[in-house]
Amino acid sequence: MENTKWYHKTWIRVLAGLLVVLLVFTTVGYNILRLRAESFFEDLAGDDNYLKEKSxxxxxxxxxxxxxxxxxxxxxxxxxxxxxxxxxxxxxxxxxxxxxxxxxxxxxxxxxxxxxxxxxxxxxxxxxxxxxxxxxxxxxxxxxxxxxxxxxxxxxxxxxxYEKSIKYIDTILAVGEDPDLYYYRGINNMAAENYKDATTDFEKAMDLGKTDTDVYYDIGICQISDGEVEKGIENLRYVIDQNDKPELTTAASNIISVLSQGN
Structure with a gap:
């Protein structure tokens, strides 16, 4: 079975990072993430082979x-x-x-x-x-x-x-823990602006063995969005140090640069 999951869209996280930078330096409320949620996932149908093959x-x-x-x-x-x-x-x-x-x-x-x-x-x-x-x-x-x-x-x-989506994921997780499901729930929570819950989900996914660079980037974005800027920057620096996904490396570098200029 193909290992690529239908909800793994790197550009979603890049967009999230760009939106966070916008939020830090404008008076626009955090509801911009909710308003852009459709854009986050508009191409998801093209990447859901995992679900269709699983069915x-x-x-x-x-x-x-x-x-x-x-x-x-x-x-x-x-x-x-x-x-x-x-x-x-x-x-x-x-x-x-x-x-x-x-x-x-x-x-x-x-x-x-x-x-x-x-x-x-x-x-x-x-x-x-x-x-x-x-x-x-x-x-x-x-x-x-x-x-x-x-x-x-x-x-x-x-x-x-997102609330109903998360409830269904909870039902599946009650049957057995899975790092990708926690990660998926984290993406839902991030889109719903539940940044603390999203961070918890991402960290749980990491505890269960999901340690790819995307997770560090997502946690960093959520922490910055939730006001924990230093912790967020630390996770983004890890993304830069790994340098295994150029688009995330560039996005993380740009975010840290803009945040530094604002201090």
């Missing part, structure tokens, strides 16, 4: 035991999915849900609909359907239920409902 998506797998695609009635839907015609597949799936009388098949169709909305970039509808899928599956918190928790988390992040 047991009906759009990628049609095994003989699948009770939906083993039926001639659904052959047209299968063709649309194989062709990647998601909008047409959404219309077809909604039509089949209305006419379907078997509750098991209808439940599968709703799960498929959720993934189709997500793959098509309709995150409001994906979040709504993921909510329903999770409710139906929560009695048995298996991989399938966790998949829809993931879809809900990323969909709510896209529509800037």
């Amino acid at each position: 047991k998506s009906y759009t990628d797998s049609f095994d003989p035991e699948n009770i939906i695609f083993n039926m001639t009635l659904y052959s047209d839907l299968k063709k649309l999915l194989e062709a990647g015609e998601y909008e047409e597949a959404i219309d077809k799936t909604n039509s089949l849900i209305e006419s379907e009388t078997d509750e098991d098949r209808k439940a599968q169709l709703y799960q498929l609909l959720c993934e189709l909305y997500y793959n098509n970039g309709d995150y409001e509808e994906a979040a709504k359907e993921a909510d329903n899928c999770v409710k139906d599956l929560m009695l048995d918190l298996d991989d399938n239920a966790l998949l829809f928790c993931y879809i809900a988390a990323i969909s709510y992040m896209h529509i800037e409902n």
Whole structure:
């Protein structure tokens, strides 16, 4: 499986750093980060291969035991999915849900609909359907239920409902700790201006073994945003010393330079 995570976007952190510099030297309130949150994540759909590969998506797998695609009635839907015609597949799936009388098949169709909305970039509808899928599956918190928790988390992040996104991450973390999930929750908290919580999440991710340069940069940005300028500069200096990601090295250097000029 590909190791690159769908929420790892280096330019997000660079933008965050630039916004912090702006905040330090103007009277603009910290809500500028919230207003720019959509820009933070506008290209996220292009980098979510990890989530899509992790999912047991009906759009990628049609095994003989699948009770939906083993039926001639659904052959047209299968063709649309194989062709990647998601909008047409959404219309077809909604039509089949209305006419379907078997509750098991209808439940599968709703799960498929959720993934189709997500793959098509309709995150409001994906979040709504993921909510329903999770409710139906929560009695048995298996991989399938966790998949829809993931879809809900990323969909709510896209529509800037960071609180609900974080709640779904909390649900997954209750099953087992994972450094990338703590890091992801930190990104949500940073976008929601919860800088102390974001710092705690990033530090937890580090404790669990995530020690790449991005984490130090993110912690530095959050600390500066929260008024802990010296601590933030210390973490940014670590980014500069590592010098393994040129864009972060340049951004960290520029931030420290501007902060120094302001003293």
